[in-house]
Amino acid sequence: MKVNLVSRSGREVVKGGIELTDEFKVLFLGVRFQATVSDLQEAIHARIKKYYPSRQRLTLPLQAGCKGKPVVLIPKKKLADYCDGNANNLTVVFKDLGVQVSYSTLFFWEYLGPLVIYPVFYYFPVYKYFGYEGERTIYPVQTYALYYWCFHYFKRILETFFVHRFSHATSPLSHVFRNCAYYWTFGAYIAYHVNHPLYTPVGDFQIKIGFTFGLICQLANFYCHLILRNLRSPDGNGGYQIPRGFLFNIVTCANYTTEIYQWLGFNMATQTIPGCVFLVVATLIMTNWALAKHRRLKKLFDGKEGRPRYPRRWVILPPFM
């Protein structure tokens, strides 16, 4: 089979295309397998070293005048499955996704920033560089906030390495810079205000309610992540399943719900404008993702051809959405 590899603009990526024959993979006992998309990715990698498989996105060309998303080639599938009529010739659109890093690397760096930056504002005399001289009174709420914050990001790092089972092995390197900018900047912005020498604590009762509620939500969030973990096999296989049990019986993205509520608890206890800004931004981001995840599950589990139907559930924030 000859595969013509073109860019989105139609330019040839590998001159003359790539020849893949049935003999590309010959297993013992003489059983021959047809080439898969994964074989094609390896062949591209062999021709152009920098394009390792996770850096490649292969799609079928869109027909002229046809709008919508192109079909993405799945590594495990046979190339022959994508040949419409002509089994000897296939045109594939190649996109370079750029340098890739593992998902755990991406998450580790984005969470390490806030974990390190926040205590700097608590422990070190940084405020003198902002023009505040003299002794700083540290209120109990500022100490609890430090523990709460560090617990949260430490938990996220542990979950990254020991709980989550990601379906995508890698993410573009550029996302490390983008996500770090988001988390590190917000971390510094909130830490600066909560630990500020002019900070005024709210009442004791509000502090207790805020931290207790937030902590319960953090534990619930951890439990949600355990439920999601058990939907996949240890190698990350298993695709997307209907999450069931605990809060997932009511809401599709219960992990985001509990994440949002735990930040609400932190903000009730600490009450700063930067903390509230972060809560609003994080809620908007997660709501956007939750809508996409809810749509995907409803599409996957449409109740047709023996597939189960996705149950009626809130998307992220019952009883509003």
Ligand SMILES: NC(=O)c1ccc[n+]([C@@H]2O[C@H](COP(=O)([O-])OP(=O)(O)OC[C@H]3O[C@@H](n4cnc5c(N)ncnc54)[C@H](OP(=O)(O)O)[C@@H]3O)[C@@H](O)[C@H]2O)c1
């Ligand atoms: N504060 C913030 O701004 C903010 C923003 C986002 C997230 N977070 C926190 O970080 C956590 C992780 O975020 P995330 O966006 O990676 O969460 P996520 O995509 O909802 O889920 C975490 C893991 O579970 C898997 N998963 C989700 N739904 C599944 C299903 N139906 N079937 C099988 N596996 C499923 C995901 O797989 P895939 O690898 O396939 O996605 C991923 O590995 C969140 O729960 C939240 O606590 C915080």
